[in-house]
Each structure stands twice: as structure tokens, then as C-alpha cells.
Amino acid sequence: MEAADLDTLDRRIVCALQVDGRAEPGRIAEVLGVSARTVTRRLTRLQEGAAVRVVRMATAEDEAVGALLLRIKVLRGKAETIAHALAARPDIPFVDVMTGGQEISAVMLADPGSRDHLLHSRLPATGAVLETEVHAVLHVFADAGHWQAGWLTAEEAAALRPVPPSTPPPSVDALDRVLLDLLAQDARQSHAALAVAAGTPESTVRRRLHRLAAGGLLRTHATVDPRLLGMTVDANLWLDVPPGRLAQVGEALAAHPQVHGVLATSGPANLMATVFCPDHDGLYRFTTGTLGPLGVQRAETAIVARAVKRAGVILRQEVRRPSSNLGGPPSGRRPRPTAG
Numbered sequence: 406m407e408a409a410d411l412d413t414l415d416r417r418i419v420c421a422l423q424v425d426g427r428a429e430p431g432r433i434a435e436v437l438g439v440s441a442r443t444v445t446r447r448l449t450r451l452q453e454g455a456a457v458r459v460v461r462m463a464t465a466e467d468e469a470v471g472a473l474l475l476r477i478k479v480l481r482g483k484a485e486t487i488a489h490a491l492a493a494r495p496d497i498p499f500v501d502v503m504t505g506g507q508e509i510s511a512v513m514l515a516d517p518g519s520r521d522h523l524l525h526s527r528l529p530a531t532g533a534v535l536e537t538e539v540h541a542v543l544h545v546f547a548d549a550g551h552w553q554a555g556w557l558t559a560e561e562a563a564a565l566r567p568v569p570p571s572t573p574p575p576s577v578d579a580l581d582r583v584l585l586d587l588l589a590q591d592a593r594q595s596h597a598a599l600a601v602a603a604g605t606p607e608s609t610v611r612r613r614l615h616r617l618a619a620g621g622l623l624r625t626h627a628t629v630d631p632r633l634l635g636m637t638v639d640a641n642l643w644l645d646v647p648p649g650r651l652a653q654v655g656e657a658l659a660a661h662p663q664v665h666g667v668l669a670t671s672g673p674a675n676l677m678a679t680v681f682c683p684d685h686d687g688l689y690r691f692t693t694g695t696l697g698p699l700g701v702q703r704a705e706t707a708i709v710a711r712a713v714k715r716a717g718v719i720l721r722q723e724v725r726r727p728s729s730n731l732g733g734p735p736s737g738r739r740p741r742p743t744a745g
Contacts, residue, residue: 416554419554419634420562424562430445456633458628469545469668470545472514473514473540474539474540474670476508476510478534480533483533484502484506488509499715501641501712546668547658547665553662567618574621575622580613585617588623589717639709641709642705643677643705646700646701655669663691664680
């Protein structure tokens with residue numbers, strides 16, 4: 406689907422899903438001032454055309470703190486093979502190939518055993534891998550689930566926003582985990598569809614999802630190609646910020662409408678931000694007009710050439726048969742749920 410295929414209403418519907426991925430067509434229609442039939446038709450086209458896919462995400466605090474940011478240098482011509490092998494792992498929810506084709510960026514959520522197996526055995530044994538930098542996430546200011554493309558007014562976004570969690574996260578049993586796993590694949594499945602897939606009555610599904618939502622466990626993420634929303638440049642910024650200003654700068658960037666992730670990290674850079682810009686000139690303006698006044702001392706910019714996997718979703722145009730030598734966690738290990 407080309408950018409021209411998404412008109413203003415399409416983009417507003419995508420933004421509605423960014424606010425609440427499980428919002429009913431009637432609710433979206435009421436807020437946007439169009440008919441429910443129109444929203445239903447547009448949603449069907451967007452989902453069937455793979456323009457947008459909504460998945461359930463774990464909370465950033467549960468999963469992202471302690472996760473690893475990988476920067477993998479590879480031989481020219483080998484980035485596709487390595488990137489798709491990494492994307493095939495359930496414990497790696499984000500994979501990008503950077504401009505130039507010799508660096509891959511990835512996020513890893515695995516437990517120590519699985520992590521060490523990849524970093525200390527499989528990657529070094531892969532002749533195409535030249536170097537691997539590993540940085541730990543120390544704090545999350547914003548993750549992919551926070552980003553909204555800006556095609557809604559503040560009032561419209563507020564009207565669509567789900568009711569905030571009202572209880573502590575509940576303990577989950579086997580049925581809860583089945584439902585959460587199903588929503589991690591497609592968060593827009595109806596109660597009826599979930600009931601069939603889980604082999605349980607629809608009334609039970611409704612009751613369980615209500616409890617999980619009240620505990621903050623039904624957070625969603627609308628995976629969409631940013632080019633369809635007018636953003637042609639996606640960049641990772643590795644920033645050096647004075648420690649005394651780290652929290653202030655992180656919070657300021659998290660509130661910026663072009664930023665879709667801000668993390669405090671270990672390593673030479675202490676803050677990593679991901680940003681969408683309309684074009685390269687827009688990235689320059691962001692660097693000078695936003696980073697400069699914040700007092701960022703140094704910024705390394707890495708531009709994404711191709712997103713392979715986002716929020717646990719392998720993008721359709723990128724699906725290929727992965728190499729087996731970077732396979733998933735050793736048997737017997739169950740990876741943690743995908744996070745942003």
C-alpha cells in the first residue's frame with residue numbers, strides 16, 4: 406500500500422487505533438464524525454492491505470527495563486539474512502536494517518540463558534557478524550506504544566483513550582495467558598473469535614478481558630509504516646546528555662510528537678531516542694531545533710533503511726525464510742511476552 410492510498414480519514418482512523426487498538430468501529434465513528442459503516446469498511450481495507458496491524462503489548466516497565474539494545478555490524482550483503490534470522494526469534498520484538506546495509510539494530514527481551522547463548526555463541530559463530538554492541542535499557546521514558554501520529558485533536562484523542570487501569574495487575578492463569586497470547590497476534594479479535602480460539606464461552610472471555618484491562622494488561626500497539634502517515638525518515642539517535650539533565654531531557658523528548666521511543670541506556674551514549682521525520686531536512690530541523698536547546702552534548706544519528714520487525718510483528722513485505730544458525734531460545738525456555 407502506497408502513501409497516496411491513505412487519505413486523511415484513513416490516517417485519522419490509524420491514529421484512533423494508536424490511542425486504543427481495541428476501539429469498536431462505532432466508537433471511532435462517533436469521535437471522528439463519520440458513519441460506523443465507513444469506519445468498518447476503511448478498517449477492513451487497512452487490515453487486509455497490511456497497512457496496519459494491532460497487537461497487544463506488555464507494559465514498558467514490565468519488559469523493557471533490562472532489555473538489550475543490539476547494534477550488530479555485518480558484512481556487506483549479509484544484513485538481510487541476519488536481520489530475518491533475528492526477527493524469527495520470539496524474544497526479539499524489534500529489528501531494523503540501517504542505511505548502508507552493514508548495521509542491524511534490534512531489541513532483545515530474553516532471559517539471561519537465552520541472551521548469553523545468542524551473544525556469546527551464535528552471533529560470534531556467524532562469519533557474517535563483524536561486531537556486536539550491547540546496551541542495557543535502564544529506564545523507559547516512552548516506547549513505541551506511546552507514539553501517536555498527530556492526525557487527531559487533543560479532544561478526539563481524549564475521547565478515544567481507554568479508561569486508565571483501576572486495579573493492580575492481576576495474577577494470570579493458563580486461560581488468561583492464552584487470551585493474552587492471542588491478542589499479541591491480533592488485538593482486534595472479537596470476543597466471539599477469542600472464545601472460539603480459546604475454547605471457552607464468550608461470556609468468560611468478556612469477563613476475563615474486563616479484569617485484565619482493569620489491571621492494565623491490555624495495552625495495544627498499532628504497527629503501521631510511518632511513510633503512510635507522511636513520515637519518510639526513521640532514525641535512531643544515540644545521545645550524550647549531562648547526567649544531571651538526563652531525566653529532564655528524556656521527559657521532554659518523550660512528549661515530542663515525532664519521537665516514538667526514549668530510553669536511558671548503558672554505554673557511551675546514555676540516552677537513545679527514535680524519531681520519525683517527514684524528510685531529511687526535517688531530521689536536520691529536529692537535531693538543531695529540538696536537541697540543540699535541550700543541551701545534548703553529542704548525537705550520533707543512524708537512519709533506518711528498512712524496518713523488518715516492529716512490536717513483535719514481522720512486516721509482511723519482509724517475511725523470508727530465516728537462517729537457522731540464529732534460532733530461538735534453547736528448547737524448554739519460554740520467552741517473555743513481547744514489549745515495546
